[in-house]
Amino acid sequence: MGIDGFDADAFIAATLAEDLGDKGDITGNAVIPATARFDSVMDTRDDVVVAGLPLAAGFFRALDPDCQIEILANEGAFVAAGGDLMRISGSARALLAAERSALNSVQHLTGIATMTRAYVDAMAGSGARLLDTRKTIPGLRRLEKYATRMGGAQNHRMGLWDAAMIKDNHIAVAGGVMEAARAAVAAGIRDIIVEVDDIAQIEPALSGGATHLLLDNMDVGQLRACVALVAGRVPTEASGGVRLDTIGAIAASGVDYVSVGRLTQSAPAADIGLDHVAQNVA
Secondary structure (H helix, E strand, O other): OOOOOOOHHHHHHHHHHHHHOOOOOHHHHHHOOOOOEEEEEEEEOOOEEOOOHHHHHHHHHHHOOOOEEEEOOOOOOEEOOOOEEEEEEEEHHHHHHHHHHHHHHHHHHHHHHHHHHHHHHHOOOOOOEEEOOOOOOOOOHHHHHHHHHHHOOEOOOOOOOOOEEEOHHHHHHHOOHHHHHHHHHHOOOOOEEEEEOOHHHHHHHHHHOOOEEEEEOOOHHHHHHHHHHHOOOOOEEEEOOOOOOOHHHHHOOOOOEEEOOHHHHOOOOOOEEEEEOOOOOO
16 A cells, blocks of 8 residues: 555454464355355445555455456545445455455545545635544554545654654643753754643743644634734644534634544444445356
């Protein structure tokens, strides 16, 4: 899939090993002839924004390298309910053994991309950008953040290593907002995000060297006041408790970014299935 830092082959191998164990697919091996073919279509029962089809194809190819696959939708594309996403043809035993792993992956990633697009649409015209967070399933961060990009979001920090984010507990231990920010500057960190939950913390954060302010759990009036005080000196980000029905007003407050943890934390899986297609016999 070309995701930086993500080893698709290793992920596919580990996922299939989890499902197949040391005995393989005992159902398929028992009831399906070794020479049987499986001609199928993957389709969606929901309106979706697609993510993860190349990964799903990788599962099928891992167990049947000679299978024929036609991907019918681009990553990040909207597909209406009833639309076909992929055609797969090959060994019935192999493809059915890979089916659940392939579907689990594409359902999860497409669910994230679809929810993300809904949030992006809800804040359209505000000028603000949607950010994801680190609230991801352990081991799946690269994949899940890929899915938010397909939905139209911008990735926030990938991990603890690529930017400092000074939050309330850091501030409490460091002795204050300014002290924490200055310590990050002294450590040679370039990108320093400081979380503030009160307008009074803004000037100390900026004086300490913050390069980005996260305005935490503020109402729209508070956000507007903070944006006016910052006056473009650093980017501002609204975060905390953002919902689909509130993000429009939050984004219109003048912040540069809105971050939403539920994109990866709470997105429901898309209803996507794989069905055998009977071949016409002349």
